[in-house]
Amino acid sequence: MDLHFTAHEPDPEEMEAVDRRLAGLPLNGHRRQYLLPVLHAIQDRKGWISPGALNYACQRLDVPPAEAFGVADFYALFQTRPHPPVTVHVCDDIACHARGAEALCAEVETALGPAGESRDGHATWHRSPCLGLCERAPAALVVASGDPPRDQALAPATSGDILSAAVGVPIPQPDLATSVPQTGEPGLKLLARVGRIDPTSLDDYRAAGGFLALRRAFEMGPAAVVREVVDSKLVGRGGAAFPTGVKWQGARSATLPRYLVCNADESEPGTFKDRVLMENDPFALIEAMTIAGFATGCEKGYLYLRGEYPLALARIENALQRCRERGFLGDDILGDGVRFDIELRRGAGAYICGEETALMNSLEGRRGEPRNKPPFPTEAGLFGAPTVINNVETLVNVLPIVIEGGKAFAAIGTERSTGPKLFCVSGHVKRPGVYEAPFGITLGELIDLAGGFDGSGRIQAILLGGAAGAFVTPDHLDAPLTFEGTRAIGATLGSAVVMPFDDTVDLRQILRRIAQFFRDESCGQCVPCRVGTVRQEELLHRLATDRPLGSVAAEVALLKELGQAMRDASICGLGQTASGAIESALARLPIYQEKTL
């Protein structure tokens, strides 16, 4: 390509950061895929991506600078203007909102100044969407550039801890039992090893039954593994609930090369189960991906991890390294001649990249804009090749399926929702955390498992499934938590978020925050979502400030029309679900009343 560059030059540090990241990589073919890693390297080193650094990255990767800038400017964790080296992201999303986020923001503002500004040139802070630490709300993430960079997640976060972390003091985090209250209980299938092994030790993992499933899978052969998965009736845990076996079967007959992608870009507000798995049982995910790669005939897997998960990043990086050293990844796994390896990629702050096609664009070094479907990824996915993409929890379910057999797995749960399920319980419950329970547990039973309601005890609403889910009321406590059961009450299981709000919470603020979330996270590609989410937020703002255009009824009617158009005409699930929770609240809860004169 005849690329043109502005006169800006990189400084030696920037060049070194880029060169180090690219060292040893095959820079032919799809080399643009390294754009995101290189942008991370620059951001990590310098705290922002300067024009000279971008030019250098573009020269190395043969990417037009305008496009690379568009990529950098798409992600919230990248700064494209001069920026202090330390950034504090304070979560003000719904779970944290219910747990004192506003007070925390106020304290941080007092200490550091207004959001986005910096008094000392050293640190600044921003409000952040959900950081996936809801069980220990309120949460913050401190990101400090340098060599090496230092990222630390804090939850529960206090302004004192935040300021200490900002100057480099490590802050110890609470015991795992805070996040997984069931730790050590018998009968767990997905959380069995969580809290019982050292997540950095391959030997520990093996001693606890690790890689038995992989051996079993190699003995069975790929076709038999897929058959077991089909028999298990496992469906995707990412939210779309597509049968995993069907996806895998389709892939087996697709052209080569094919790719396996693990969607670990967990960012649905209120969701943290994948983070807990990856932090505490990282080898399980690698084993499961290897089985999936073996079964579907993929020699290369990509693990796309949410950018805001520094601990999971470190644990997975370590686990990959250990597995490669010990022959559990590579050209001859277990000496059986099976070839498979995993590339770990970090997201950079974009909820939309949890959408599978947006994730693939992001992996390819493009903006995380969803693609139109069809074609589906199994036909034309990553680099245009057939691609199997599964969520973390879905993949981890493959281990018990291989060990115990698909039929046994299908016996757990209900007829149409099989297997064990992880639930993310936060908000006003006594013991928030990740809970494993078979499908079919009722909403009330799950809340009991989490110690019952907390706060004032007077619960006005429960959010099911996340921001893209729906609000239900305490009247729905008997509803079974299955795909079909939630549908029956006009809700969705989504990413298995269960978040009760007591009567001290101003639901109007919660709805506004949800609307704000979708407006901020819309990729901006299609009109219904790009502008629709803006109009939705404006409308909720008018209602929350008691200044409706016309009447409340007229506003509600307009919101319905808006929701309909977003649902019908948006390209992807983000726009299609952006009004769901809000509309459900309006339908069920007496939030906005017509002012009578």
Place this chain on the structure above:
Amino acid sequence: MTFQDAPDSKIPVPRGPLPVVPPPRPRRAVELTIDGQSVAVPEGATLLEAARQIGIDTPTLCFLENLTPVNVCRICVVEVEGSRTLVPACSRKAEPGMVVHTDSERVRLSRRMVLELLGSSVDLSTAPQIPGYMERYDAHPERFGPPAPPARDHERDLARPGHHHPPHDGHAATVGQPVKVDNELYVRDYSKCILCYKCVEACGTDAQNTFAIALAGRGFEARISTEYDVPLPDSACVYCGNCIGVCPTGALMFKSEFDLRQAEAWDESRQTATDTICPYCGVGCTLTVHVQDEKIVKATSPIDHDVTRGHLCIKGRFGWEWVNRRE
């Protein structure tokens, strides 16, 4: 050369066979039903093409025959029975047995809402297709409140992804902002930009392959931009003007047209458009020369001309200035 060098040879040489173009791969016919009419189209045809074949007019904004469909404006959505959501006609391929509705209530609502969302956020005053669409779908963009004041110069270019100012009380946010005038050939008025991606495609692999502009930012703050918003003369831009050629709203405009409009002297009723051939190389690009008051005011190329497909280079697009020097 078909002709012989030597003066005594037969002129021209005997006629040979007619050149043959290899026949295209045969395509199966796909039968489907659109608005109750059955229609057969070749495999690979889109619903838009199928609808056009039976005379159904589908509104489009981001679609253009010489560009790859990006299906982002969503005004062409239609209802396909069995599909949970509406589908974009411009890019969805016809499948056997599909039952399609192009004017159902759902379709009309989404199309109306797309127009209202655009109309309430973008200056559509120089978008030729819009008034007709607004009327056809009874769109009322003012339903979302009066427009918020425009952004200051470069304010939108500095927006951070994932963050925005809270809503302006009772007002509808817009993309309003000052016009970018950084060269003598064309201006960029992003107040008029509906983000159809056409200019990016024309600057990219669909035509020019210069990649001077791309999408930057995210969400409502997404925008067309050079790297770091540098002025065009610092960017990779080669001023082929193919972005102007595909812009559906007049956001990208010849400086000549912009100046005349500013002076309130632009008058299309006094203009003629004449097809001729560009003089600047031997490729033979058709130039449509637009003349008002005996002056060339802009140059375009027909989209169906198979040399240019509507695209030109800087010389053809702008190299006519000397003709206007009449003294």
Place this chain on the structure above:
Amino acid sequence: MEETDLVILWGSNAREAHPIFFHHVLKAIHRGARLYAVDPRKTTSAQWAVSGTGHLPLHVGTDIPLANAIAREILAAGLENRSFIENATSGFDDFRRSVEPWTLERAELVTGVPAAQIRELAHAYARADRAVLCWTLGITEHHNAVDNVRALINLSLLTGHVGRYGSGVCPLRGQNNVQGGGDMGALPDRLPGFQHVENDALRAKFERAWGVTIPPKGGWHLSGMFEAMEHGEMTALYVIGENPANSEADQHRTMRLLGGLDTLVVQDMLFTATAELAHVVLPAAAGWCESEGTVTNSERRVQRVRRALPPPAGVRDDVEILCDLARRMGRDLGNPTAEELWNELRTVSPPHAGMSYARLEAEDGLQWPCYDESHPGELYLHGRLWERPVVGPRAPFKAVEHDPPVDELTDEFPIRLTTGRHLDSYNTGVQTGLYASPLRRKAGIDLHPEDGWRLGVAEGDPVRVISRRGSVVAPVRFDPGLRPGLAFMTLHFPDQVATNELTIDAVDPDSGTSEFKATAVRIEPMRPDGTDARLAGRQETHGSALHRPRA
């Protein structure tokens, strides 16, 4: 073009000189076609070539050794198209013998292109299912231009990449009617339709049609005319739409000869440097937007040009001027319209016979030959070579030998200066100088940074460029796409830097084209205090001097 598998651009920077043609090349590249660029400079076109090996940076004027080495390699590897050669060509054995000495190693030594790259191109071209070979002035602006072209044609005959859909050879024309001008007989020895004036039967046909006697001998081509002026054999010159005062090589000589003419008539749409020398200036309408007619592009497509606006007062159509002139000279040609003239042409030029104005309108132009109204025109030529037996004469191989540039590199003149175009400008800049292109760079000389370092000059510093014929002062610009020892200038801004004061008028005897592409120069940094009077005087004048001539 879009459906070919391999494209060779030889001496052609189509990305800048033929941008819309290059769009079609890019479509092919995105479809998977491979591009090879043979060019001394790593041009913007060359940057799209096969990564690492697709740009063959040869020394200026070594095209024939390179082509011959490619041919030899194809033969050595047994990749020639035997059956095509046997069926449709002649002179193969002589050709084979002529390329035999051109081993890859020898070619590398002479051309500077690594042997491995020559080999790769040879194999890629010969193995490609479809391949197109295009050239531009990098081939034809040499003293042995015709031989250069023949060397390339030999390659197409050797591989059979000619006369098939997606395979062929193509010179990319620099102006909208270079092809058409030749087709219409604007050549010294041809009548319209390439019919040779020295063929009695053909000449008689025209004499009958026109009712005149046509001189039975070919005339002079442009360079021949200047020769004739030198010898006093030509004393009057009528120039229509050409600016030789700026565009001819060796400008000192050109100006002297033009200035010595008894009569110089210039008919042009702009008041060019040549018009300044004229005794009579006839202001003419702009052919492409102020008058009616046809032009013919590089793919032989005859297309209509139309009047979009009237010419300024006092400015007249070329045809009108010519007919008026004829009337004054005693012959009334009437007041024919462009279409009437075209229809007359159709009666005497068989390949244009089928092209009515109505068809040209309806079919968006037609490609000759188009023998009658039912003939569709021909997408490509030479399909007859694939008939068995071949229809018409066989296509001849022509053995050609290396003949280095006339302007030799010596210690005194060690730098090779070559010339070309920029994207936003056209020839001598008389038209393109008048729009405000943000891309426009001041006229200057492009050097490799290493040469700049050796000379001790920085970007923007003025240097004196001296050839055996003249010298100019120009600011330096660095271009890493050049190689040390190679410099580049354009002809776009003669008012700023008169590049043609440097160039050599060594001419190809067949085409009459000068060797603009190969000048030997020496570059001297300016004295630190030495602001050159010529530079200071000229720097700011570009574009302002040109205006439309008045009646």
